[in-house]
Amino acid sequence: MYFSKQLLEEVVAANKALAASGLAPLTWGNASGYDHVRGFVAIKPSGVPYDELTPESMVVVDLDGKKVEGDLKPSMDLKTHLEIYKAFPHVRGVVHTHSKYATSFAQAGQGLECYGTTHADYFNGTVPCVPSPSVDVVNEDYELGTGCSIVSYFQFHDIDSKQVPAALVKNHGPFAWGKGPMDAYQNALVLELCAEMAIHSLALQPDLEAIPNYLLKKHQTRKHGPDAYYGQK
Template sequence: MSKYQYIKQSAYEANMQLPKLNLVLFTFGNVSAADHDLGVFAIKPSGVPYEYLSPEKMVIVDFDGNTIEGDLRPSSDTKTHAVLYKHWSDINGIVHTHSTYATAWAQSQRCIPIFGTTHADYLTVDVPCAPPMNDEMIQGNYEYQTGFQIMDHFEKKGLDHKEVEMVLVGNHAPFSWGKSAEKAVYNSAVLEAVAHMAYLTEQINPQAKRLQDSLIKKHFERKHGPDSYYGQ
């Protein structure tokens, strides 16, 4: 058995959740699962329909984007995953989708406003939207530069990737991450739900106001604060 079997299994199971959660159409998405001790991650092969996936078809790649094990080409977004893993050593799962509502906000080049308590259960800020990539970066190593596009935006805005585990890439689509591939998928589903709710909110009331600070603090801290009391 391959020493990478468990991350292959993790990546496979996480990828199979994307169509179940209606986060992907056809092959529009990918999940990876990393092992920082081994310096590698497992990722979906490029362009393979989800119904044909298996743990054995996951491709093992190092944090420089080189294929270490596997007969298939890795996802076209592999270098973005590699950059994020190389620089953010505390994440072990990354998801990229083109889910409808999150992608619509990305295409609109807009952050998702924190309108309600559902959003505040997970974030204390708007979902960030990184600006579109400039021409020089696009014409260079595009997928590699996408990773830096995300990281540079977080640095510029003073955001902590351990607290804000999701981003929109302007004119492109969403990425999410977490301590595991499973958690990254969870965050991707939350992002799509929040994006959908925010879209509907603006349709119902174009002048809708952001959630007041006291409610943001209350809802986030009851789940994540030192005195959290949500759940068992």
């Protein structure tokens, strides 16, 4: 086997979840998973409807994008996924969507600030809006450039990609990542719900301030890290 069977099935499940949740109308989204033992990535094939996806139809590539397994062409956004995996080694799943509210922030060129505990439970502060690639980069390698834009923004601004597992690409839409494909999907879903609530909150209070920092930290620590007390573990 070139790829973990269980992870491959999770990649399929995450892609189907994109459709079922409404985050990705038509074929506007893709999920991938990273098998760190073998060093390979499995990703949705380009343009194939979600309900036709099977483990066999996934495309398996190495971190340079060389195809290892699969008859189909990978998602156009593959290189963006690969940049994220290469730069953020803890990541095991990446998701891209054109979900409505997150994309509306991306189109507005506006990062999603943290206005409440719903956001604070998942993202340690603002989900940034990173620049879209410049005209030169687009002409050379657009999808690679999109990945570089995300990664360099996080590095330059010293944002922890573990604590802020998503980015909005200006004029484009959200990318989210996580401990696996389903975790990345969940982060994409939470991003969308928080983006919707932020739009309504900003309509009520255009000068809205972000959540106080001590509340943000409290929600991060009660749900994540060594002192977490959420859930049954």
